[in-house]
Amino acid sequence: MPKTTFQNLSPEKRERITAAAIAEFSSVPYGKATLDRIVDAAGVSKGSMYQYFAGKADLYRWLLTEHLPARKMAAIGALAPAPGANVWAVLEQAFLAGVRFAAAEPSLTRLGLRFRRDHEIEPELAAIRRGHRAASDAWLQALLNEGKERGELRGDLDVSMASGFLAHALGEGMLDQLARRVGLDLDGFFERPDATASLADEDILDLVRGVTRLFREGAGAR
Amino acid sequence: MPKTTFQNLSPEKRERITAAAIAEFSSVPYGKATLDRIVDAAGVSKGSMYQYFAGKADLYRWLLTEHLPARKMAAIGALAPAPGANVWAVLEQAFLAGVRFAAAEPSLTRLGLRFRRDHEIEPELAAIRRGHRAASDAWLQALLNEGKERGELRGDLDVSMASGFLAHALGEGMLDQLARRVGLDLDGFFERPDATASLADEDILDLVRGVTRLFREGAGAR
DNA sequence: TGGGCATGTGACTGATGAGTCATACTGTAT
DNA sequence: ATACAGTATGACTCATCAGTCACATGCCCA
Secondary structure, three states: OOOHHHHHOOHHHHHHHHHHHHHHHHHOOHHHOOHHHHHHHHOOOHHHHHHHOOOHHHHHHHHHHHHHHHHHHHHHOOOOOOOOOOHHHHHHHHHHHHHHHHHHOHHHHHHHHHHHHOOOOOHHHHHHHHHHHHHHHHHHHHHHHHHHHOOOEOOOOOHHHHHHHHHHHHHHHHHHHHHHHOOOOHHHHHHOOOHHHHOOHHHHHHHHHHHHHHHHHOOEOO | OOOHHHHHOOHHHHHHHHHHHHHHHHHOOHHHOOHHHHHHHHOOOHHHHHHHOOOHHHHHHHHHHHHHHHHHHHHHOOOOOOOOOOHHHHHHHHHHHHHHHHHHOHHHHHHHHHHHHOOOOOHHHHHHHHHHHHHHHHHHHHHHHHHHHOOOEOOOOOHHHHHHHHHHHHHHHHHHHHHHHOOOOHHHHHHOOOHHHHOOHHHHHHHHHHHHHHHHHOOEOO
């Protein structure tokens, strides 16, 4: 985690460093990201960087466990643990929040996506990822279980399986669809940072409803 | 692609090299894989390797576009373009084939998974991945469209969206589930190569049926 | 003014890994 | 035997990066 030196920096400088780090880590995989480039873009010397962070991994970890969650929270609020509302409404909200965040903060979204996907070794980073997964899985399972009790879901639904697939749908699948609608594949998404910006809000809603319906009613004929 | 020198090698030596390359590329991401280790494990000198392949990328590409498909084909046959059978049966077959292959050839499966996920730059490798995606997408869309015509699927199903999610379900989600059943997460899957071997065939069938049903009937109550 | 602590700096070190090259070996044809 | 092509070899070159360190440059207090 950042040293106190970093906290003492002027907000302006801190922001420059943060932005440079996000730009770097969001545009190349962790293994290819270099401190030299970050330092360069931020207009800070390398030695200084080591006054602020213990190293590359430390900076990355801070971004993922502190900075990104904070900004996400600020942008879309916490995912409340289903305050009793209808499962489908909650799901739609969640999807919607995710897609809107992706449209509003493409760099941060790319950063998070990279983290989800990059199969880097650094065991401690893998542990963080496991934590993220476990958290979102727990949230989903709780939601589905509630829905089952309220009779909104099939009584014999395998919640553990369904939550697994929903997680993928929420994470990867959704963005894939988004990207496709904008006319490029996910690889392209990484290359053209702001393509999502061109998606109108009603299109997003449309997509979200389609996905929710698929999960609710299935694809089979009546 | 491999030079003729490689074809001229004794099958035994060729196999040693191939195995070493698969072991390396399946256990670390492309960027971290080293020729030195491969060469070492295969008991071949580095110079020789450059007689066989143009370089690291060439070797990797050969594995993915020639070797892996050939072995997959040998193991499970081509995915016939739905010879007119029921959509659900075809889907189940496809899922099943995928899971069985994963159980039978864990290294090759890991190799393929890594390729799907690693967000490496090498533009030409990205192009190959795009090709793979396009092919499986085309297959799925054809299948779904047929099913729709035969009235097995909802008439108003958005085939493009559904195929996108199915692709994820077939690829990532399925393996995730598999891994979970065996009691480890996907990161673990990469670390414990043969954990899948402990899955009984009936459990696999069970899982496959569950997934198919979820996609068919949805999760909503009647 | 001077002493001392915090902060900044970038040339340097050391490690790693892709790709090269001069040299050596093997076999086959003359 | 000699010549020549094809193949094998591993020490070496060159680039890249994470992390260090000896030396500035401020900045506060006496």
